Amino acid sequence: MTIQQVAATGTATPSAAGSTQLAGVFASHPDRRYVMFGGKGGLGKTTFSAATAFWLAQQGKRVLVFSVDPQASLSDIFQQDIFGKGPVKIIDNLWAQEIDADRHIKEYQQEIRQKILDMYGLEEVPQEIEDYIQAASAEPAMEESAIFDSVVDIVNQGDYDYYIYDLVPLGHALYYLSMAKVYDEWIAKITHLREEMREYEEVAARMKRQKEVDEDQILGELQYIRGRINSASRILTDKERTAFFFVVIPERMILIDTKKAAELFAKFDVPIGGYLVNRVIPEDLEGQSIPAYLRNRIVMQRGELDEIRRTLGPHVLGYIPELERDVTGLPMIERVAGLLYG
Ligand SMILES: Nc1ncnc2c1ncn2[C@@H]1O[C@H](COP(=O)(O)OP(=O)(O)O)[C@@H](O)[C@H]1O
Ligand SMILES: [Mg+2]
Numbered sequence: 001m002t003i004q005q006v007a008a009t010g011t012a013t014p015s016a017a018g019s020t021q022l023a024g025v026f027a028s029h030p031d032r033r034y035v036m037f038g039g040k041g042g043l044g045k046t047t048f049s050a051a052t053a054f055w056l057a058q059q060g061k062r063v064l065v066f067s068v069d070p071q072a073s074l075s076d077i078f079q080q081d082i083f084g085k086g087p088v089k090i091i092d093n094l095w096a097q098e099i100d101a102d103r104h105i106k107e108y109q110q111e112i113r114q115k116i117l118d119m120y121g122l123e124e125v126p127q128e129i130e131d132y133i134q135a136a137s138a139e140p141a142m143e144e145s146a147i148f149d150s151v152v153d154i155v156n157q158g159d160y161d162y163y164i165y166d167l168v169p170l171g172h173a174l175y176y177l178s179m180a181k182v183y184d185e186w187i188a189k190i191t192h193l194r195e196e197m198r199e200y201e202e203v204a205a206r207m208k209r210q211k212e213v214d215e216d217q218i219l220g221e222l223q224y225i226r227g228r229i230n231s232a233s234r235i236l237t238d239k240e241r242t243a244f245f246f247v248v249i250p251e252r253m254i255l256i257d258t259k260k261a262a263e264l265f266a267k268f269d270v271p272i273g274g275y276l277v278n279r280v281i282p283e284d285l286e287g288q289s290i291p292a293y294l295r296n297r298i299v300m301q302r303g304e305l306d307e308i309r310r311t312l313g314p315h316v317l318g319y320i321p322e323l324e325r326d327v328t329g330l331p332m333i334e335r336v337a338g339l340l341y342g
Contacts, residue, residue, distance in 0.1 A: 020276065020317050020318020020319070020320070020339070020340055020341070020342070021274075021317045021318055022052075022245075022276070022317055022318060022340050022341055023341045023342055025243070025273065025274065025317060026056075026243075029240075029243065031240050031241055032240070032241055032242060032243040032273070033160075033161060033162050033163060033241060034155070034162075034163050034165065034241055034242045034243070035049075035052060035162060035163065035164045035165070035242075035243045035244075035245075036164070036165045036167055036242070036243070036244045036245070037049050037052075037166070037167065037245050037246075037247050037276075038167055038244060038245070038246050038247070038261070038265070039246055039247035039248060039258065040254060040257055040258070043247045043248065043249050043254065043278055043279075044247045044249075044276075044278040044279070044320070045166060045167055045247055046067070046073040046074065046076075046077055046166050047077065047278075047327045047333075047336055048245070048247060048276065048278075048336070048340065049065050049067075049074075049164050049165075049166040050065060050074070050077045050078065050096075050166075050327075050333050050336075051327075051333050051334075051336035051337040051339075051340050051341075052065075052164055052337070052340065052341075053065035053094055053096070053162070053164050054091075054094060054330075054333050054334060054337045055337040055340065055341045056093075056094075056161070056162050056164075057090075057091060057092065057093035057094035058093075058337075060093065061093060061161040061162050062093050062095075062159070062160045062161045062162070063093060063094050063095070063160055063161065063162045063163075063164060064087060064095045064096070064097060064154070064158055064160040064162070064163050064164070065094070065095070065096050065097075065164040065166060066087075066096065066097040066098070066099065066151075066154060066163070066164070066165060066166065067097075067098050067099065067165070067166035067167075068098075068099045068101050068147045068150070068151065069098075069166065069167075073166065074096050074097075074098050074166060075098060076328060077327065077328050077329075077333065078090055078096055078329075078330075078333075079328055079329050080096075082096050082097065082098050083098045083100060084098065084099075084100030084103060085097075085098075087158075090330075091330070095160070097154070099147070099150050099151075099154075101147045101150070104147060104149070104150045105147075108149065109133055109134075112133055113125050113130075113133065116129060129196070132196065151165070237268065237269045237270055237271065238271075239271040242270075242271060242273075243273045244265070244270055244271060244272055244273050245272075245273050245274055245275070245276055245317070246258060246261075246262065246272060246274070246275045246276070247275075247276050247278055248275055248276070248277055248278070248308070249277065249278050249279045249280075250277060250279075250280060250300075250301040250304035250305050250308060251300075251301075251304060252304060255304065255307065255308065255311075258275075259311075272315075273317075274315050274316065274317040275308075275312050275315050275316045275317060276316075276317055276318055276319075276320065276340075277305070277308060277316060277318070277319045277320065278320045279320070279321075279322045280301060280305070280319045280320065280321055280322060281294070281297055281298050281301055281321070281322050282321055282322075283298060283302065285298065286298055305319075318340070320336070320339050320340065321339065323335070323336075
């Protein structure tokens with residue numbers, strides 16, 4: 001049997017690629033409307049996100065698949081420029097959106113400036129404060145917070161049945177998912193900014209002959225932010241509403257890294273819904289005349305697949321075969337959807 005044939009028939013032996021329990025997982029957990037595929041770069045997160053979105057849309061669900069990755073991977077897979085354009089309709093029931101993170105950060109800086117101007121009745125932002133805004137915005141925590149804020153907006157404003165968040169590679173994803181922490185840092189920064197503002201308060205008050213600055217306004221702002229954090233982190237760590245799947249491939253280093261990451265995710269209480277093993281070379285090829293490198297890869301994968309079964313066992317939801325070409329365009333996405341959802 002060739003790779004294509006295996007992919008097409010979806011032969012299901014315990015290790016055979018092309019049989020998964022994903023459809024069952026979705027059917028038995030209809031409330032899990034926030035779907036994420038995590039894993040190291042290049043393993044298949046965007047591919048599975050697009051295929052899942054496609055399948056759900058075909059089931060009649062309204063789906064948004066979105067990403068904040070500046071690598072513009074959704075544009076690649078859907079072969080359509082969607083970057084920074086808001087939700088773009090792909091097929092019936094399916095929209096894709098790539099968030100322009102830089103623009104959000106700029107808008108976010110502008111918002112801070114405006115708040116300072118309003119709060120202190122100033123005509124323009126003092127240079128020191130401007131420097132501070134610039135410096136703070138360059139920091140990863142601030143940047144990720146601005147990005148995450150736009151994710152929260154998407155999830156709060158949209159009226160989709162499913163939200164599929166095409167994540168950036170694991171390290172970053174962890175950062176988003178540990179948002180409670182990220183936001184704590186962010187609030188610390190705002191509090192710090194507020195303390196700095198106290199120094200300017202006197203100057204500002206003198207300039208505008210204002211005696212008091214509205215403290216309640218600042219506190220109100222912080223409470224509003226905290227409310228958003230809580231609702232966001234509740235969604236993402238909520239077993240009832242979130243499905244988080246790890247994508248792995250049968251390779252030693254990938255499995256080691258994934259185990260470490262899974263432990264971290266568990267610390268942040270992110271409920272891991274299961275593992276998908278991608279790019280499995282069909283073992284049937286071994287019986288054919290194939291080059292040595294391919295034969296060796298099959299042997300190598302067999303060892304890792306044994307390890308996967310031993311360590312992840314029942315948490316493995318399925319195996320997806322190595323395809324003859326990369327996955328771009330709707331016909332290939334549909335093909336992967338067929339492999340994932342049967
Ligand atoms: N089963 C597969 N067979 C062949 N190519 C695949 C398969 N899964 C993913 N790919 C290809 O591998 C590359 C990386 O996949 P991608 O989904 O972009 O990974 P990630 O989003 O995790 O970085 C892409 O070119 C994709 O088309
Ligand atoms: Mg990707």
